[in-house]
Structures are given as structure tokens and as C-alpha cells.
Amino acid sequence: MRLAVLGATGSIGTSTLDVAIRHPERFEVRAVAAGRDWEGLLRICRAHRPSRAALADEQAAAQLRDRLQAEGLEHIEVSAGEEGVAALAADADVDAVVTAVVGAAGLASSLAACRAGKRILLANKETLVVAGALFMETAQRHGAQIVPVDSEHNAVFQGLPTGTDATAGVERIVLTASGGPFRDRDPDTLAAVTPEEAVAHPNWSMGRKISVDSATMMNKGLEVIEACHLFDLEPQRVDVVIHRQSLVHALVGYRDGSYLAQVGSPDMRVPISYAMGYPERIASGVDLVDLAAAGRLDFEAVDERRFPCLRLAYQALRTGDGACAVLNAANEIAVDAFLDGRLRFDRIAPVIEDALAAETPPPPKDLDSARAIDAQARRVAEEAVRRIAD
Numbered sequence: 364m365r366l367a368v369l370g371a372t373g374s375i376g377t378s379t380l381d382v383a384i385r386h387p388e389r390f391e392v393r394a395v396a397a398g399r400d401w402e403g404l405l406r407i408c409r410a411h412r413p414s415r416a417a418l419a420d421e422q423a424a425a426q427l428r429d430r431l432q433a434e435g436l437e438h439i440e441v442s443a444g445e446e447g448v449a450a451l452a453a454d455a456d457v458d459a460v461v462t463a464v465v466g467a468a469g470l471a472s473s474l475a476a477c478r479a480g481k482r483i484l485l486a487n488k489e490t491l492v493v494a495g496a497l498f499m500e501t502a503q504r505h506g507a508q509i510v511p512v513d514s515e516h517n518a519v520f521q522g523l524p525t526g527t528d529a530t531a532g533v534e535r536i537v538l539t540a541s542g543g544p545f546r547d548r549d550p551d552t553l554a555a556v557t558p559e560e561a562v563a564h565p566n567w568s569m570g571r572k573i574s575v576d577s578a579t580m581m582n583k584g585l586e587v588i589e590a591c592h593l594f595d596l597e598p599q600r601v602d603v604v605i606h607r608q609s610l611v612h613a614l615v616g617y618r619d620g621s622y623l624a625q626v627g628s629p630d631m632r633v634p635i636s637y638a639m640g641y642p643e644r645i646a647s648g649v650d651l652v653d654l655a656a657a658g659r660l661d662f663e664a665v666d667e668r669r670f671p672c673l674r675l676a677y678q679a680l681r682t683g684d685g686a687c688a689v690l691n692a693a694n695e696i697a698v699d700a701f702l703d704g705r706l707r708f709d710r711i712a713p714v715i716e717d718a719l720a721a722e723t724p725p726p727p728k729d730l731d732s733a734r735a736i737d738a739q740a741r742r743v744a745e746e747a748v749r750r751i752a753d
């Protein structure tokens with residue numbers, strides 16, 4: 364299988380390449396893309412020898428081109444900008460696209476992969492939050508196959524019935540949430556949280572943005588929206604439960620009273636290898652969980668006062684796709700402001716609430732309208748950051 368790995372320098376990208384290199388007879392890394400880390404992408408080019416590479420940042424792409432030439436790797440064609448990244452997703456020499464770009468920046472390449480009818484190993488959950496119906500319709504129209512990489516959705520995918528009716532007998536699904544680094548912290552002290560504390564996830568090693576999302580539990584909110592689109596479920600059929608150990612990733616509840624749960628170590632190579640090998644199971648480099656050593660599996664209800672972002676996500680989901688796009692944009696702005704030291708941790712949710720209070724845009728009907736909604740919501744959220752941060 365010929366792969367394009369978009370977001371190759373990041374946490375998911377690195378795990379994907381780790382799985383690929385374990386199966387050289389099975390996977391060929393044809394194309395790799397990132398944002399601006401040209402040195403990271405250069406190292407990947409040396410190790411995997413793709414045919415094509417792309418960087419969203421034009422200057423970084425020029426640096427990469429120069430260095431590849433200096434090292435005798437000029438046959439690796441380098442493209443630049445959002446279009447350059449999206450072009451890799453549609454490359455005729457690629458069978459499967461791993462969408463591991465962070466944030467709404469991944470939408471254009473996700474849609475390009477859809478239009479080209481690729482197998483999409485979907486990590487970029489923001490694609491489904493910004494333009495869920497558009498993305499799913501585009502995939503269906505062009506025969507793109509979506510295999511979820513996000514651990515919970517990958518777990519649901521594994522637990523759903525096989526055969527023609529993919530949801531036969533399914534009553535509800537349950538996504539587990541670790542609760543993040545502040546699940547036991549006194550809520551009155553959340554104002555003082557530092558970025559380094561917020562990105563210190565108790566169980567998973569991930570990029571900074573998703574780590575903050577886990578700390579606010581917006582990550583689970585985005586995942587509820589993601590699940591509704593992927594599995595065609597109404598919001599009331601998607602539950603969230605806190606599970607501190609992050610060993611059970613999701614459960615599919617059936618009408619006969621059974622739950623099917625997927626259990627695995629908190630290492631993304633497990634769901635990534637499932638998506639890469641599907642429908643076969645291939646080695647991921649991760650051992651089975653030692654159940655006796657794990658000892659216990661705890662489940663608790665979510666305290667919505669501690670995690671207001673989860674409520675905001677359900678609110679946006681019930682309002683419609685336009686509101687979900689606003690939710691995502693405002694969250695990205697608020698998280699950036701927090702990581703830059705311009706916004707307190709406990710003010711991330713109020714910024715998003717403010718953005719959602721503005722007039723709700725209609726659902727995005729194409730990439731341009733999604734971009735316009737995103738840009739407008741970012742302006743509103745930036746204004747809210749300035750006001751709320753004062």
C-alpha cells in the first residue's frame with residue numbers, strides 16, 4: 364500500500380511511520396507533509412525516501428528543497444502551501460492518506476483525499492467538526508473509504524457489526540475520557556494552570572493542542588461530534604464516561620444488553636496499525652495489556668461543571684454544522700492564546716461560549732464557505748480573548 368502521511372512530523376505522523384517501517388513489504392511511504400518543520404521532514408525523507416514532500420510554509424519548503432538537493436535527494440519533489448499539501452492527498456500514486464495535520468488546517472487536504480476517492484486514515488478530527496456533513500457526503504460521492512484513527516472511534520469501528528447493516532442492533536456508543544491532568548484538581552485553582560501542566564497528559568503522549576483539549580475535555584466534545592458524523596448517530600446516542608486508565612477506548616452498546624469494548628495500551632500505534640492493515644490485523648509494536656498488572660478498570664460520570672467545554676460541544680452539535688465550525692475555530696483561538704500566555708486556562712470555555720453566542724452560520728457547503736465561517740469565528744474569538752483576558 365502506497366501511503367501519504369500528512370502531519371508526518373507530529374505525534375500521529377511519527378507513530379504511523381513507526382508502524383510503516385515495521386512492514387516494509389506492505390507499506391511504501393510515497394508522500395510526506397508537515398507545516399514548517401523542514402528539518403524534521405528532511406530526517407523523514409532520509410529514512411523513508413518518499414517521491415514527494417510538502418510543507419505548508421513556503422520558506423520552509425525552499426529550505427527543504429535546498430537541503431535535499433545538497434544531499435543528492437533532489438528526486439524528492441517538494442511542493443509548498445496548503446495546495447501543495449492537498450496535492451499529495453490526491454496524488455495518483457497514493458492509495459491511502461493518513462490525515463494527521465492538526466486543526467482546521469487539515470480540512471483542505473482531507474477533502475482533497477475524499478475527492479480523489481482514497482482510503483482515508485482519519486486522525487484529523489477537526490475535519491469532521493468543521494465540515495462533518497460535507498466531508499461525509501464528499502467521501503460517499505467519490506467512493507473514499509474512511510477508517511478512523513482516533514482511538515475511541517477506531518474502537519467503535521472495531522466493535523460495530525460487520526456486514527451490510529453497520530449499525531444493526533446498536534443502541535448507543537460510549538466514548539471514554541481520561542479526565543486529563545486536572546480531573547482531581549480543585550476547580551478553584553484552574554485559573555493558575557500553566558501550559559506545561561496542561562499538556563502533561565496522564566496517559567497519552569500527544570501534540571500540544573490536543574493535550575490542552577484533553578485537559579479542558581473539549582477533546583471529548585470534538586470526538587462526540589466526530590462520532591455522530593462517522594457512525595451516523597444522533598447526539599443522544601453518544602455518551603461519555605470518565606475512565607482513568609485509558610485502557611478501554613470505547614464501548615458499543617447493543618439492544619440485547621451487551622457492550623463490546625476494545626481494550627489496548629494507550630499507544631496510538633494500536634489504532635493506527637488497525638487502520639493501516641484493515642481488514643487484516645498487523646503487528647503494531649505494542650504488547651497486549653497485562654490485565655493482572657492493570658488490576659482495575661474504573662468508570663465515572665463526567666462532572667460538567669468541571670468540564671464546561673463538553674456541554675458547549677453538545678450544544679453546538681444540536682445547533683448544527685455551522686455552530687460546530689464556530690466551536691472549533693473559537694477553541695483553536697482560545698487554546699493558542701492559552702499556550703501563548705495570553706489567556707487563563709479557565710477562560711478557554713468562556714471565549715468559546717462567547718463565539719457561539721454570535722449569529723450561527725449555515726452549514727458549510729464547500730471548502731470556501733467552511734473557510735469563511737472559520738475565519739469569521741476566529742475574528743469573533745480573538746475579540747473575546749482580548750475582552751475576557753483583561
Ligand SMILES: NC(=O)C1=CN([C@@H]2O[C@H](COP(=O)(O)OP(=O)(O)OC[C@H]3O[C@@H](n4cnc5c(N)ncnc54)[C@H](OP(=O)(O)O)[C@@H]3O)[C@@H](O)[C@H]2O)C=CC1
Nearest residue numbers: 370372373374375397398399400419464465468487569570
Ligand atoms: N496525538 C494523538 O495521540 C492523537 C491525535 N489526534 C488528532 O490527530 C491530529 C494530529 O495530532 P498530533 O499528531 O497530536 O499533533 P502534532 O502537533 O504532534 O502534529 C501536528 C502535525 O501537523 C503538521 N501541521 C501543522 N500545521 C500544518 C499545516 N498548515 N499544513 C500541514 N501540516 C501542518 C505539523 O507540522 P510541523 O511539525 O511542521 O508543525 C505536524 O506534523 C489532530 O487533529 C489530533 O486531534 C487524534 C487522536 C490521537
Ligand SMILES: CC(=O)[C@@H](O)[C@H](O)COP(=O)(O)O
Nearest residue numbers: 513514540541542543577582
Ligand atoms: C489518543 C486519543 O485518541 C486521544 O484523543 C485521547 O482520547 C485523549 O485522551 P482524553 O481521553 O484525555 O481526551
Ligand SMILES: [Mn+2]
Nearest residue numbers: 513514515586
Ligand atoms: Mn481520541
